[in-house]
Amino acid sequence: MFNKVIVKVPPESMINGISSNQDEKPIYSKALKQHEEYVKALGRCNVSMISRLAKQEKYPDSCFVEDTAVVTEKCAVITNPGTKSRKGEIGEVESELKKYYNSIEYIKKPGTLDGGDVMRVDNHFYIGLSKRTNEEGAEQLINILNKYGYSGSQIKVKNYLHLKTGISYLKNNNILATKDFVNHPAFKSFNLLEVPGNEEYAANSIWVNNKVIMPGGYPETKKLVEDAGYEVLTVDVSEFRKLDGGVSCLSIRF
Numbered sequence: 001m002f003n004k005v006i007v008k009v010p011p012e013s014m015i016n017g018i019s020s021n022q023d024e025k026p027i028y029s030k031a032l033k034q035h036e037e038y039v040k041a042l043g044r045c046n047v048s049m050i051s052r053l054a055k056q057e058k059y060p061d062s063c064f065v066e067d068t069a070v071v072t073e074k075c076a077v078i079t080n081p082g083t084k085s086r087k088g089e090i091g092e093v094e095s096e097l098k099k100y101y102n103s104i105e106y107i108k109k110p111g112t113l114d115g116g117d118v119m120r121v122d123n124h125f126y127i128g129l130s131k132r133t134n135e136e137g138a139e140q141l142i143n144i145l146n147k148y149g150y151s152g153s154q155i156k157v158k159n160y161l162h163l164k165t166g167i168s169y170l171k172n173n174n175i176l177a178t179k180d181f182v183n184h185p186a187f188k189s190f191n192l193l194e195v196p197g198n199e200e201y202a203a204n205s206i207w208v209n210n211k212v213i214m215p216g217g218y219p220e221t222k223k224l225v226e227d228a229g230y231e232v233l234t235v236d237v238s239e240f241r242k243l244d245g246g247v248s249c250l251s252i253r254f
């Protein structure tokens with residue numbers, strides 16, 4: 001169960017956020033409304049507290065809070081984001097997490113790690129090696145996790161920004177994933193729900209207290225998740241998609 005959620009209001013500067021598709025800029029007013037709807041969806045998932053951090057104009061990508069921390073029941077790990085313009089985002093999230101955690105750990109350079117590369121399955125953490133997360137960062141995280149009784153392993157990410165761009169753990173041994181990860185030996189013992197090729201964006205979905213929050217507009221994947229027994233809440237996150245972000249990136253859940 002998750003009790004608490006941290007989100008950060010998108011800044012107007014998000015129109016200059018990092019994107020693999022420079023042709024399509026997010027529309028700020030629309031993004032703000034979508035963010036509101038996203039927070040409302042989280043509110044429908046029986047979490048007891050949603051902390052909404054103020055927008056930070058200095059950091060165009062700062063609404064994607066997930067990348068700044070990895071949280072467990074026993075500790076919070078502040079990351080060292082793998083891209084320069086995002087490193088300063090960690091300060092505010094660190095201050096917020098200090099309200100809830102006595103044990104705060106840090107990924108330190110030369111290690112880099114984005115929270116979007118970390119997928120938790122019970123007490124094991126799969127860590128994507130991507131353009132943002134390097135081996136040193138992944139090893140540091142595994143060492144920290146081991147100290148608290150968790151385990152971790154590394155997964156190479158080739159075609160996506162982050163590991164969780166292409167795969168999500170939905171509890172009860174269910175994984176929602178694109179073809180790349182469905183065929184990956186590390187995940188063969190799971191019940192794999194394969195996202196159709198034309199709906200790959202929907203592979204980034206989140207389980208929140210027995211409901212699944214998914215991006216709107218991906219009917220086949222929605223049906224797949226519903227048929228697996230979940231109540232699905234959809235939110236339109238088209239403006240965040242333009243910055244390569246999805247429903248998991250927009251919150252830290254613990």
Ligand code: CIR
Nearest residue numbers: 018061064116243244245249
């Ligand atoms: C970035 O490139 O860092 C942002 N535009 C998107 C981050 C998305 N975060 C995530 O998938 N966890």
